[in-house]
Amino acid sequence: MEISKKSAFKVLNPNNIWVPILLGLGIVFLLFYFDDNITADNLRLIFDAKWSSVLVAFLVLLARDAGYAYRIRTLTNQELSWKSSIMVIILWEFASAVTPSVVGGTAVAVFILTYEGINFGKSLAYVMLTAILDNLFFVVAAPIVMLLTQGVIFPAVETFDLQIGGSLQFFFFLSYGLIAIYTLVMSYGLFVKPRAFKWFLLKMTSMKWLKTWKVKANQYGDEIIIASSEIKGKVAQYWIKISLATIFIWCARYLMLNSLVSAYTEITIPEHMVIFSRQVIMWIVMLISPTPGSSGTAEFFFNQFFNEYLGSYTFVSSIFWRLMSYYPYLLLGAIFLPRWVRSKFFKK
Template identity: 25%
Template sequence: MKYLAISIALSVISMGVVIYLTYTPGVLEHLKPKRLPGLGLAIVVTLLKVYFTAAKIRYLADKVIGKMAAVRIALTWDFASAVTPSTIGGAPVATYAMTREGIKLGQSSAIMLYSVLLDQFWYAMAVPILLISSMYLQVLPPEIGLVGNVTMILIYTGLLLYGALLAYGLLINPAVIKKVIEKIFKLPFLKKYADKVNAEADNLESYSRLLRKKPLTFVLKAFYLSTMTWLCKIALPVIVVLSLLPGDEILLILRSLAMNLAFLVIPTPGGSGGVEGLFAIFLGPLIDRKAFIGLAVFAWRIITYYSSIGLGIFAMLWYVNDSVNQKLAETDETKPTEI
């Protein structure tokens, strides 16, 4: 709850600042009704993002869970990502959700790692696209200056290195991951969990080896589902902007891609307070009317961030109710039978 409150507060404050700095009276009079249905399209794309995330999770789990279970996990993942620091992400909470759906902890951890690895493959493809495009177009806005450009280069380099290390640990030598886990849980304050965690590390290693043996078609389909999820993320800011005003579609897409990569290193819960500013810096200069920048940020965050929180709360409540019902059932079973 603390992270949720901080995340929402930062989001509201940053949106308020952007709107205050860009708003001019009568801006709504310039809205063209024929463009507004684009906001409906943005909502559809948000739902498609959830669908592709759920489909990827279910596919990586060899379809041992149902479609609704996969959707609940995807919504929980989005919710956790919206209220935890971007550098942590929602994977740990999504792993918990998988265990609630009947998947072993070791297997769910391996699925999360494999899912993260697929994202890294996507970054490895996206970074060269941005670098090559930067030779011909102003992909990075001049407003970010030298510090911003160096930061983006460091982000690109870090993503590629992390992807290489994760690929080695998950696909080439999964025993490395197990050894790292074992060393961590030798620490004095973690020793009491060592036996259980080491057993799950064995499951993680064995499932990693199973994933490594999957045919190329399996990897390609999983990568396709991961790519579609990312394309939805990139498309959403572009659709929102174009729902308000015409713009340079190609440059909007490229800047949205660069912006989404920059989101990954914002340390605040859900990136709140930072993503709104990055939206204004990356996409704001491409919006003809300055007064529409705040409106675009507001519409984008409502459709993506606040919808994730709302839907995620319903998914989390389902798990809470399921856990309570399970404990009540266990209590009833342990009660002595009356004669």
């Protein structure tokens, strides 16, 4: 896979990067502007936080990012140094923050890994494997948390007045079904029959109304075959390490919010379990968000899921949550991406 310096810089030009950032911030601003509950008094509630809990949330966030760096380094069989692993995660998280959740930053991640010295086939395999592992976590975790928190995992509120249901349950099952199908198909293509998967894609795009996608299908089929050949023969220890790292990463992500909620209200162990479980459901719903980094969507669903625990502190808690889980990656990406581009494409 050869990408010219000119085309690479065009894609990663800092002037272009600010477009999705400003779009995301604009969506959040409009959401807050039209919310009658947002007042100066409500904003001052942010200082009522128990700062020890906020500190715990910050430490958990750092642990999560360390887990990401460990996983990508383990995935690549230590081909990446720790410094490169951290840089890849920063840029990957930035790409995810400026693209819709339904799209994600996977294409950019392949590009980044390739220019960190890993060949295209391996880069593609690692990124696809990461996506499968993350989606598999949701597919497995969702039924478990639903069983553990029967009757209380979905808040008793309607999100939209739609004839087809319009409830959080509807959006959850829609998103869960799409993720499960995607994960099943990708796993089959990557681990079982990559050539059969390509044959299926070509047959599907041979239909009259899908012919315009045939070239893309052929290219995607070839990529699956390349990626599949790169991950064959991995030992059991390899799979155990990256699987445990994936579980750690997502648990740390969710425990961060548990810490923030406990900064504003006293919650029991069972309530901690419900809050943790609801995050699994909320993230699955958010995965079909069309906005950059789920801007607007995340804030809306946060209110639906956690208002009963936080009450008047819901708004300030959502600010804290996004300040720690979303906006730092916009800032870090805006700082480090231009430097990374210059180091990779404009060396003297």
